[in-house]
Amino acid sequence: MADAIRVVLVDDHQVVRRGLRTFLEVQDDIEVVGEAADGAEGVDRAEELRPDVVLMDVKMPGMDGIEALRRLRELGNPARVLIVTSFTEQRTVVPALRAGAAGYVYKDVDPDALAGAIRSVHAGHVLLQPEVAGALLSQEETNSGQGRGGSLTEREREVLGLIADGRSNREIARALVLSEKTVKTHVSNILMKLDLADRTQAALWAVRHGVTG
Numbered sequence: 001m002a003d004a005i006r007v008v009l010v011d012d013h014q015v016v017r018r019g020l021r022t023f024l025e026v027q028d029d030i031e032v033v034g035e036a037a038d039g040a041e042g043v044d045r046a047e048e049l050r051p052d053v054v055l056m057d058v059k060m061p062g063m064d065g066i067e068a069l070r071r072l073r074e075l076g077n078p079a080r081v082l083i084v085t086s087f088t089e090q091r092t093v094v095p096a097l098r099a100g101a102a103g104y105v106y107k108d109v110d111p112d113a114l115a116g117a118i119r120s121v122h123a124g125h126v127l128l129q130p131e132v133a134g135a136l137l138s139q140e141e142t143n144s145g146q147g148r149g150g151s152l153t154e155r156e157r158e159v160l161g162l163i164a165d166g167r168s169n170r171e172i173a174r175a176l177v178l179s180e181k182t183v184k185t186h187v188s189n190i191l192m193k194l195d196l197a198d199r200t201q202a203a204l205w206a207v208r209h210g211v212t213g
Contacts, residue, residue: 004031010042011057039063104126124168159186164206
């Protein structure tokens with residue numbers, strides 16, 4: 001399983017972790033490399049094991065999932081964080097996405113959909129369900145990056161539109177016949193010009209301002 005997606009499970013309920021591990025371990029391309037029962041332990045495991053994806057519960061005793069996510073970003077940990085939530089937790093999901101989560105899944109997610117979500121975020125996609133994307137957009141400050149879209153080059157707008165479509169850097173490079181390194185440069189320039197923190201915010205900005213791929 002040298003090329004398997006390495007996953008750490010962070011949830012305060014052992015039965016949930018056990019169920020997730022049982023399912024994920026039968027996936028040929030996913031390997032559970034560690035578990036944690038709270039946010040602080042999750043940060044430690046992610047720093048120790050350097051997984052590709054962290055499956056993070058939101059509500060946990062002590063350090064919750066959002067604070068753990070912020071801590072991982074402060075540490076520069078490259079793991080993609082997939083938040084585990086329920087439909088009624090939009091007030092919690094929105095801050096998590098702002099903090100840099102790659103997306104979220106519901107706790108009652110279909111097992112195959114969960115595996116697909118892990119593969120998707122690992123590939124660089126951003127998972128935003130319409131209802132939560134709408135909640136996040138409605139809470140964004142209207143002047144966040146507004147008026148700065150004119151500073152983007154035509155190529156940067158093309159890249160931004162493809163980010164909004166959920167494309168990874170590799171897929172954008174293929175679509176625009178560019179190198180991945182060039183795409184990364186464009187993404188960095190887009191974030192800088194629009195004063196945005198990450199791809200999730202860029203995707204939401206693009207939706208709000210009608211920039212499509």
